[in-house]
Amino acid sequence: MRYLSTLRGGVAALAIAAGGMAQAEVTVLGWPGGPEEAALRAVTEVYNAKPDLAEENKVELLFTSRDGFFDKLQVDLAAGSTAFDVNLIATYSIGRYAPFMEPVTLSDQAGAVFGDTVLKTMQFDGQQYGVPTDLSLHFLYFRQDLIDALLADDAAKAKYAAIAQEHLGKSLEPKAPADWTWEDFVANALYFSQSVNPDSPTRYGTVIQAKNLLFNMMVFHSWPRSYGGNWMDDAGTITVDSEAFRTALSQAKMLFDLGATPPDSTSYEYAEANAAYASGQVAAMVQWNAAASELAAAQAATGTTAPPAGPDGKFTHIHGLGLGLNKAAENKEGAIAFLQWLSTEEAALAYAKAGGAPGLAAETAAKLAADRPDLVQVGEYASTYGFVMNGGTSEKALSVYEAQAKEFTGYWAGTQDLDTALKNTAAAMGELLK
Amino acid sequence: MSQKKRRENAVLASPMVLFLLAVLGFPTVLSLIYGFSDTSFETLTRPEFSGLANFSDVLSDPAFWQAAWFSLRFGVITALLQCALGLALAVYLAPLVQRHGWTVAVLIIPMMVAPAMMGLMYRLVLHEFAGPLPHYLYAWFGTAPAFLGPAHVFKTVVLAETLQWTPFAFVLFLTAYQAIPADLREAAAVDSARPWDVFRYIEWPLMRPTLFVAFFVRFIDGFRVFDNIYTLVGAGPGGSTTSMSIYIYESFLRRGEIGKAMAAAILLFLTAFLLLAIGQRLTRSRAE
Numbered sequence: 001m002r003y004l005s006t007l008r009g010g011v012a013a014l015a016i017a018a019g020g021m022a023q024a025e026v027t028v029l030g031w032p033g034g035p036e037e038a039a040l041r042a043v044t045e046v047y048n049a050k051p052d053l054a055e056e057n058k059v060e061l062l063f064t065s066r067d068g069f070f071d072k073l074q075v076d077l078a079a080g081s082t083a084f085d086v087n088l089i090a091t092y093s094i095g096r097y098a099p100f101m102e103p104v105t106l107s108d109q110a111g112a113v114f115g116d117t118v119l120k121t122m123q124f125d126g127q128q129y130g131v132p133t134d135l136s137l138h139f140l141y142f143r144q145d146l147i148d149a150l151l152a153d154d155a156a157k158a159k160y161a162a163i164a165q166e167h168l169g170k171s172l173e174p175k176a177p178a179d180w181t182w183e184d185f186v187a188n189a190l191y192f193s194q195s196v197n198p199d200s201p202t203r204y205g206t207v208i209q210a211k212n213l214l215f216n217m218m219v220f221h222s223w224p225r226s227y228g229g230n231w232m233d234d235a236g237t238i239t240v241d242s243e244a245f246r247t248a249l250s251q252a253k254m255l256f257d258l259g260a261t262p263p264d265s266t267s268y269e270y271a272e273a274n275a276a277y278a279s280g281q282v283a284a285m286v287q288w289n290a291a292a293s294e295l296a297a298a299q300a301a302t303g304t305t306a307p308p309a310g311p312d313g314k315f316t317h318i319h320g321l322g323l324g325l326n327k328a329a330e331n332k333e334g335a336i337a338f339l340q341w342l343s344t345e346e347a348a349l350a351y352a353k354a355g356g357a358p359g360l361a362a363e364t365a366a367k368l369a370a371d372r373p374d375l376v377q378v379g380e381y382a383s384t385y386g387f388v389m390n391g392g393t394s395e396k397a398l399s400v401y402e403a404q405a406k407e408f409t410g411y412w413a414g415t416q417d418l419d420t421a422l423k424n425t426a427a428a429m430g431e432l433l434k
Numbered sequence: 435m436s437q438k439k440r441r442e443n444a445v446l447a448s449p450m451v452l453f454l455l456a457v458l459g460f461p462t463v464l465s466l467i468y469g470f471s472d473t474s475f476e477t478l479t480r481p482e483f484s485g486l487a488n489f490s491d492v493l494s495d496p497a498f499w500q501a502a503w504f505s506l507r508f509g510v511i512t513a514l515l516q517c518a519l520g521l522a523l524a525v526y527l528a529p530l531v532q533r534h535g536w537t538v539a540v541l542i543i544p545m546m547v548a549p550a551m552m553g554l555m556y557r558l559v560l561h562e563f564a565g566p567l568p569h570y571l572y573a574w575f576g577t578a579p580a581f582l583g584p585a586h587v588f589k590t591v592v593l594a595e596t597l598q599w600t601p602f603a604f605v606l607f608l609t610a611y612q613a614i615p616a617d618l619r620e621a622a623a624v625d626s627a628r629p630w631d632v633f634r635y636i637e638w639p640l641m642r643p644t645l646f647v648a649f650f651v652r653f654i655d656g657f658r659v660f661d662n663i664y665t666l667v668g669a670g671p672g673g674s675t676t677s678m679s680i681y682i683y684e685s686f687l688r689r690g691e692i693g694k695a696m697a698a699a700i701l702l703f704l705t706a707f708l709l710l711a712i713g714q715r716l717t718r719s720r721a722e
Contacts, residue, residue: 068687071687074475074687074690075475077475078475078476078478078479079478079479096475096690099476210671211667211668211671212668212669212670212671212672212673213668214688262562262563262580263580263583263584263585264560264561264562264580264581264582264583264587266582266583266584266587266671267557267582267583267587267666267667267668272557272561272564275561275563275564276562276563278563279563279564281563398688399688399689399690402684402688402689406497406669406672406673407672409671409672410671410672410673410674411672412671413584413671413672413674414584415584415671415672415674416672
C-alpha cells in the first residue's frame with residue numbers, strides 16, 4: 001500500500017527533523033529534559049571519549065518533547081523508523097514496544113550492578129529488552145514535626161484513638177511512620193483532617209492524587225499489594241476483584257468521603273499533589289521518590305520512609321526507564337556495544353553522579369553514598385519492597401492501568417459503587433490480558 | 435459558459451482542489467480504511483478488512499454513549515449560554531462599541547488564547563493550594579468550593595468554555611446588530627416605541643438568523659471539545675468528563691484500538707455533518 005509507505009516515510013522524516021537531523025552512527029532517542037537528559041549526555045561523553053571506540057560507533061543523542069513522548073514513540077516504532085538505533089522504554093510499555101524492538105544481552109556486570117529486581121523492570125516474556133537507567137518507586141512522606149507533637153501529647157493520643165475507634169472500628173495508638181500499617185495511615189490522615197478533627201493543625205491528613213490517569217494507579221498499587229493483591233495469579237486468572245483490592249479501595253474511599261484528602265484531588269496528578277503537601281496543609285502522603293527534594297525544600301520537617309505495611313508486608317511499586325534496541329536500527333552492532341557498556345558499573349556510576357537515578361544494588365549504591373545518599377535508600381527499597389504486578393510489563397499493561405484509573409477514580413468520586421468498579425475492571429482486564 | 439472559460443476555471447481551482455485533497459482527502463481515506471479494518475499499531479501497515487465490526491464495538495461500548503451524552507449536554511449548554519451572553523453583550527455594548535471601536539479588540543481577547551493554554555491556566559488558577567481564587571475565598575470566607583471536584587467539575591468546564599467563546603457569539607451578534615438599517619430604529623423612535631419594543635419587534639427578528647448560525651457553530655465546537663477539558667481535568671473520574679474527542683484520542687493512542695477510534699471518529703463526523711445540515715436548513719427556512 002503506497003500511501004502507508006508514504007506515511008511511514010513522513011513519520012520518520014518528522015522524527016529526524018525534530019532531532020535536528022542527527023548524523024551519528026549510533027543514534028539514541030532519550031528521555032528529554034530533566035536529570036535523565038543531563039545524565040545521558042554525561043555518560044555519552046564518557047563513552048565517546050573512549051580511545052578504542054570506532055568513529056562509526058560514536059553515539060549521538062536525539063531528544064523530542066516530553067509531551068506525548070510515548071505516543072509519538074509508538075507511532076515511530078510501528079512505522080519502522082530508522083531515525084534512531086536505541087530508544088527509551090519504560091517498564092509499563094515494554095510489551096507494547098517489544099514487537100518493534102530486539103532483546104539485548106547485557107554485560108556480565110549487570111546482575112551485580114542493578115540486582116535482579118531492577119533488571120526485571122526491563123524484561124518482557126523472559127527476555128531483557130533494555131538497560132535500566134532510572135528507577136521510580138514510592139516513599140511515604142510525612143511531617144516529622146506533627147508526628148513528634150502527636151506522640152508527645154497524651155490528650156492528642158486519646159483523641160487519635162477515639163477517631164480510629166469511630167471510623168475504623170478499633171482503637172489505634174499513634175506510631176512512628178516507619179511502623180505504620182495502612183490502618184495507621186488512614187487513622188493518621190483522619191486525625192490530621194479538620195473535617196474530622198477541627199483542632200488539626202493541617203487542613204487535610206493526606207492527599208491522594210486521583211485524577212483518571214494511569215500513573216496515579218501506580219501510586220495506589222502499593223496499598224492493595226500489601227494486602228496480597230495482584231493483577232492475576234500464576235495461572236493467568238484475573239484477581240483484581242479480590243478482598244485485597246476491596247480493602248484498599250474502601251479505605252481510600254473513606255478518606256475521600258470524610259474529607260481527609262482535598263475534595264478536588266480527583267483532578268490531581270503529581271504536581272498538584274506536591275503543591276498541596278508543600279503548602280503545609282497536608283500531614284502525610286505517598287508519592288514518587290522523585291519528589292523528595294521538592295517536598296523537603298517546601299517543608300523542612302519532611303521525613304521519608306517506605307509505604308505502610310499490610311498483612312503481607314511493605315511494598316512499593318517500581319518501574320524503570322531504560323534504553324533498548326530498535327528492531328529497525330541501521331547500526332545494530334554499534335547500538336548493542338553501547339547498551340552493553342551502559343550496563344557496566346562504570347557507566348552506572350557516571351550516570352548517577354551526573355544526576356540520573358538508576359536503581360543500584362546495595363554494593364554499587366554504597367560507592368555513591370557520599371555523592372548520592374538518596375540512591376542508597378532507593379536501591380534498598382527497590383530490592384526489599386519493590387514489586388511489579390503480574391502482567392505489569394505486558395503488551396496491554398498501559399491499557400490495564402487506564403482501565404483501573406477510570407473505574408477506581410469513578411468509585412472514589414462517587415459515580416459508581418465498588419462492586420461495579422471491580423466488575424468493570426475485571427472485565428476490561430480479562431479482555432486486555434487474555 | 436464557454437469551453438475556454440471552463441478550462442480557465444478548472445486551472446484556477448486546481449491548486450485549491452489539490453491542496454484539499456492532500457490535506458483532507460488523504461486522512462479521510464486513511465480513516466475510512468482503518469475504520470473498516472482490524473488495526474492496531476502492530477498492524478498499522480497491513481490493516482485487515484473487518485466490515486462493520488468496529489462500528490458494532492463502538493456502538494455497544496457504554497463508554498462511547500457516556501462520552502456522547504457528555505458531548506451533547508456540553509455542546510447544548512455551552513452554546514445556549516454563549517448565545518445568550520453574546521446577544522446580551524452585543525445589544526448592551528453596541529453604543530459603546532460604536533463610539534470606541536477598539537473595545538471589540540479587548541472583548542475578544544479570550545478567543546486569542548489557545549484552548550489548551552486556557553485549560554492549563556484554569557488548572558493553576560483553581561487549585562486549592564496554588565490558585566489565587568481558592569486562596570482569596572479561603573481568606574475572605576474561610577472556605578472555597580472544590581471547583582474541580584466531582585460535584586462541580588461539569589459546571590467548571592462549562593463556565594471555562596463559555597468565558598472563552600462568548601466573544602465569538604458576541605462578534606456575530608454585534609455584526610448583525612450593526613447591520614440593522616438605522617432608519618428602522620428612527621421610524622420606531624418617531625412612533626415613540628420603547629427600547630424593549632424596538633428590540634422585540636425590530637432588532638430581534640432581524641438578528642434571529644444569526645442566532646441559529648451562532649448556536650450551531652458553537653454547538654458543533656462544544657460537541658467536539660477536547661483541548662481545554664483534557665488539559666484541565668483529563669477524562670475525569672470514572673470518565674465523567676470524557677467527550678467524544680477524548681474518547682477517540684484515548685482509544686487511539688492510549689488503548690491502541692485504532693480501528694475502533696476511527697469508527698468513532700467517522701460517527702462523530704457524520705453526527706456533526708448531519709447537525710450542521712439541519713442547522714443550515716433551519717436557518718434558511720427561518721430567513722425565508
